Amino acid sequence: MHFSINHMTAPNLEWLDFLKLADEVGAEGVEFRNDLSTPLFSGNPPETVAAALKKTGLRCFGLSQVYPFNSYSDEISLAVKSLIESAKAYGAQSISLIPRNDGTGKGTRERQTNLRLALREIKPMLEEAGIIGLVEPLGFERSSLRTKEEALNGIEGVGGANEFKIVHDTFHHHLAQETSFFAEHTGIIHISGVVNPTVSINEMEDEHRVMVDCKDRLGTVEQIKSLLELGYGGPISMECFSPEIHKSSCIAEMLQSSFSFVTDRLVYA
Numbered sequence: 001m002h003f004s005i006n007h008m009t010a011p012n013l014e015w016l017d018f019l020k021l022a023d024e025v026g027a028e029g030v031e032f033r034n035d036l037s038t039p040l041f042s043g044n045p046p047e048t049v050a051a052a053l054k055k056t057g058l059r060c061f062g063l064s065q066v067y068p069f070n071s072y073s074d075e076i077s078l079a080v081k082s083l084i085e086s087a088k089a090y091g092a093q094s095i096s097l098i099p100r101n102d103g104t105g106k107g108t109r110e111r112q113t114n115l116r117l118a119l120r121e122i123k124p125m126l127e128e129a130g131i132i133g134l135v136e137p138l139g140f141e142r143s144s145l146r147t148k149e150e151a152l153n154g155i156e157g158v159g160g161a162n163e164f165k166i167v168h169d170t171f172h173h174h175l176a177q178e179t180s181f182f183a184e185h186t187g188i189i190h191i192s193g194v195v196n197p198t199v200s201i202n203e204m205e206d207e208h209r210v211m212v213d214c215k216d217r218l219g220t221v222e223q224i225k226s227l228l229e230l231g232y233g234g235p236i237s238m239e240c241f242s243p244e245i246h247k248s249s250c251i252a253e254m255l256q257s258s259f260s261f262v263t264d265r266l267v268y269a
Helices: 015-024 046-056 074-090 108-129 148-157 170-176 220-229 251-268
Strands: 002-006 029-033 058-064 096-097 132-135 166-168 186-191 235-238
Touching: 002 015, 015 029, 015 251, 029 235, 046 058, 046 074, 058 074, 074 096, 074 108, 108 132, 108 166, 108 186, 132 148, 132 170, 132 186, 148 166, 166 170, 170 186, 170 220, 186 251, 220 251, 235 251
Parallel strands: 002 029, 002 235, 029 058, 058 096, 096 132, 132 166, 166 186, 186 235
Antiparallel strands: none
């Protein structure tokens, strides 16, 4: 089990404290973000970050994010180039590409054309840098890219299997009501749970995403099990958006408990 933590789970921590948290709970790696209240790595140079990663033995699985990557423009092109450069400098393995999520660009022809255009333009940048582009479908009804199947069709359409992989997010998999798993094309699994018993699937939002426990309604453990059985061997990263998690003073204990719960359930499943 290659557990990781996405910085969104503890966004109030500075990057170095976040690394210490990941090390404390026994994670193998981390994902950093450029959409938090502080700049990426708080402006520290790559050598400082590299030394901290080496000291803890943690890997930087990815940097997030370019949004909305599938509304391609000169601005998006520059954002992709910038994040790729940061990934190379800081030793990250991948960058995250997030689709438009505001209810526009949803028409079938428009959606697929925009996706392939963006992938075609981004592909040579990734190839030259040796960085993987992680395409993350968002299962919300307002999303312009809801399913992993459609993402993979676009990737295959531009011959990008070596440059792109998909994110399997257990929350978005549930929202999109997908049933297929694509282990060989998956670069990372994002996990979180929804435990609110009253919210309907169409009402589920990022704010409902908490740690995975026995009350989880998303079938997170079952999703992980399916991917592992199909040969997935990459990182499994906790990504919680709930404000209740963010303001907790017990995040380390909660992470350890959740990781143990997932591991135990998989062992005895």
